[in-house]
Amino acid sequence: MRIGIAGAGFMAETHLAAYAEMDVEVVGVAAPSDPRRFVDEHGLDATPYTDVASMCANEGIDALDVCTPTHTHVDLVRCAVEAEAAVFVEKPIASTLDGAREIADAVDRAELTFMAGHVVRFFPEYATAAELEVGTPGVARARRLSPFPEWGSEDWFADREKSGGIFVDLAIHDLDYLRWCWGEVERVFARRHREPRAEHGFVTLRFECGAVGYVEASWAQPESRAFTSELELAGDAGLVEFSTESDSPYRQWTDDGELVESPHAKGGYRRELEHFVSCVESGTDPAVGVREATESLRLALAAERSADRGRPITVSEVVA
Amino acid sequence: MSLDVGVLSAAHVHTDGYAAELSRRTDLSFVGVTDGDERRGTTCADRHGTEYVADPDELLGRIDAGVICAPNADHRAWIERAAAAGVHVLCEKPLAPTLEEARAIVELWRESEVNVGVAMPLRFSEAATRAKRALEDGEIGRIGAISGTNRGKMPGGWFVDPEEAGGGAVMDHTVHIVDLVEHLTGRTVSEVYAEIDTRFHEIPVEDVNVLSMSLSDGTPFLLDGSWSKPESWHTWGDATVEFVGSEGALAVDTTDQSVAHTVASGPEAGVHTVSHATDTSAALIADFVASVREDRDPMTTPEEGVRAVAVVEAAYESAERGEPVAVEL
Numbered sequence: 032m033r034i035g036i037a038g039a040g041f042m043a044e045t046h047l048a049a050y051a052e053m054d055v056e057v058v059g060v061a062a063p064s065d066p067r068r069f070v071d072e073h074g075l076d077a078t079p080y081t082d083v084a085s086m087c088a089n090e091g092i093d094a095l096d097v098c099t100p101t102h103t104h105v106d107l108v109r110c111a112v113e114a115e116a117a118v119f120v121e122k123p124i125a126s127t128l129d130g131a132r133e134i135a136d137a138v139d140r141a142e143l144t145f146m147a148g149h150v151v152r153f154f155p156e157y158a159t160a161a162e163l164e165v166g167t168p169g170v171a172r173a174r175r176l177s178p179f180p181e182w183g184s185e186d187w188f189a190d191r192e193k194s195g196g197i198f199v200d201l202a203i204h205d206l207d208y209l210r211w212c213w214g215e216v217e218r219v220f221a222r223r224h225r226e227p228r229a230e231h232g233f234v235t236l237r238f239e240c241g242a243v244g245y246v247e248a249s250w251a252q253p254e255s256r257a258f259t260s261e262l263e264l265a266g267d268a269g270l271v272e273f274s275t276e277s278d279s280p281y282r283q284w285t286d287d288g289e290l291v292e293s294p295h296a297k298g299g300y301r302r303e304l305e306h307f308v309s310c311v312e313s314g315t316d317p318a319v320g321v322r323e324a325t326e327s328l329r330l331a332l333a334a335e336r337s338a339d340r341g342r343p344i345t346v347s348e349v350v351a
Numbered sequence: 352m353s354l355d356v357g358v359l360s361a362a363h364v365h366t367d368g369y370a371a372e373l374s375r376r377t378d379l380s381f382v383g384v385t386d387g388d389e390r391r392g393t394t395c396a397d398r399h400g401t402e403y404v405a406d407p408d409e410l411l412g413r414i415d416a417g418v419i420c421a422p423n424a425d426h427r428a429w430i431e432r433a434a435a436a437g438v439h440v441l442c443e444k445p446l447a448p449t450l451e452e453a454r455a456i457v458e459l460w461r462e463s464e465v466n467v468g469v470a471m472p473l474r475f476s477e478a479a480t481r482a483k484r485a486l487e488d489g490e491i492g493r494i495g496a497i498s499g500t501n502r503g504k505m506p507g508g509w510f511v512d513p514e515e516a517g518g519g520a521v522m523d524h525t526v527h528i529v530d531l532v533e534h535l536t537g538r539t540v541s542e543v544y545a546e547i548d549t550r551f552h553e554i555p556v557e558d559v560n561v562l563s564m565s566l567s568d569g570t571p572f573l574l575d576g577s578w579s580k581p582e583s584w585h586t587w588g589d590a591t592v593e594f595v596g597s598e599g600a601l602a603v604d605t606t607d608q609s610v611a612h613t614v615a616s617g618p619e620a621g622v623h624t625v626s627h628a629t630d631t632s633a634a635l636i637a638d639f640v641a642s643v644r645e646d647r648d649p650m651t652t653p654e655e656g657v658r659a660v661a662v663v664e665a666a667y668e669s670a671e672r673g674e675p676v677a678v679e680l
Binding site: 167168169170172174220221222223224226229231232233235236237241242243244245247249251252253256265266267269270341342343 | 495544546547548550551552558559561563565569570571573575577579580581584597599600673675
């Protein structure tokens, strides 16, 4: 399978590491600034492009992997559709529901395979937790704590118009996961704290099934704190819990500091992209299609709106 | 100065901890236990080597100070009775099940000559004390967000009786962390949005208690105080709070100083969590006893205790109205 990657940043690099272990060819990399350096640095046998449309037109790709800032997704999906390539888009699917609808129309009309990168569903700890029995859902707790992302090209995370803010870019990981586990959410209430280069948000959820949940997402942690994610699913017949803070199968110390890794034969990104590739090859529907990704975006937008307005928001009423 | 102390009702699950401390201390005399339930009162008195006194007024006539371990609905009556007898009291939390009763207690306390303390043991946690110093010294800069938990197992008994407890998990597991946050930050909770329900147990009160609050300066503060831990969980529950600041973050886990003890077989077989932290019940009693001796306020006064009750009342109102509610004192 011939894959073109749009973007040459942190996510592109992450996906590339997974592709290197898979039976696929990365034949092109498109990025507005210096894609050649990315190709050379990673020793790729791929052609660098400064625009995605040319890559799609010239490389005969089977799939386009969109690893670019959120606000660029709609246009890049159109490029893939023009080239009749399957398309994988990093989460969130788009910045707005209008954008998500445009993507849905384009891929539906062209009958192309589409998947959004809600990778948390594929992380081994989350995938395992989702399968464990807790009985009738009671309270879900999900936390995702990180320093402010410094890896965005042209610092796009600092521009809330582009990133969508803490709920649309970060909390959406857990919002999507919890929807997947416990079904749709009826209403949300959210609060957040914002500074120029820091943001911390809380969103409480009332699921349609009656259960309650909350997601805490932070881009306000100090650099010295390792990225932390935590999950609890409490039901009337059991409790599932884990935290990356207590999950340290491999640790290494040198004079430069501590290194903690949780090595897996196949990590979440590899599992996610293998699923996508196998769906493209077999013509089956990926687990996170355009509708799933759109509902998770709707939920995140509801949280943003709730934080803006200071009142609870019914998720189904968020249509734009 | 010799101090005569008694236990006023043994209904609360914390009674044993306080009574053990009263009998351990050599600087006071643990005179007796009174309880309307003779069996409960006698069991408690026997276990701690003191006397069961059936008539509460008789016990109040023999003591200088008392610890009220009664159900929430009886707190006001006990405080009134003790104040009338000139007996200083330490009262279990929450101060009262309604804001109206809590306000009446504050009035009574202001007009009386006795000291009244509210049992907020987390203020004595060493990790919390360390956090207070860090926050006061600005070690993490300006506070931007606060996240707390106080989960537990469903306690049963009068705790799930709407009349005696005044509510469920919201009533039982909101006030500890709310009080701690107000104590550590010097700021007050000004608004509450509540998602509450009964999802885990077949009980007439709520066991889900998720509160999204904000402090007077707008700082968001999320608290999960649900009775969501299964009966077979490895310990009673948790009490944690985390602060995110402009220059760092800090996390307090008041139960994270413990030793795991596995018993191989027999009725106690299984993993037990044995704390090696400062005994906060003992510290609470020590502060109360000292406050009586030194004629000063105990660590947590009714004036502070009423605040957490106001947050609880706002939480119930929010759940009823489906919108955030301002905390009114």
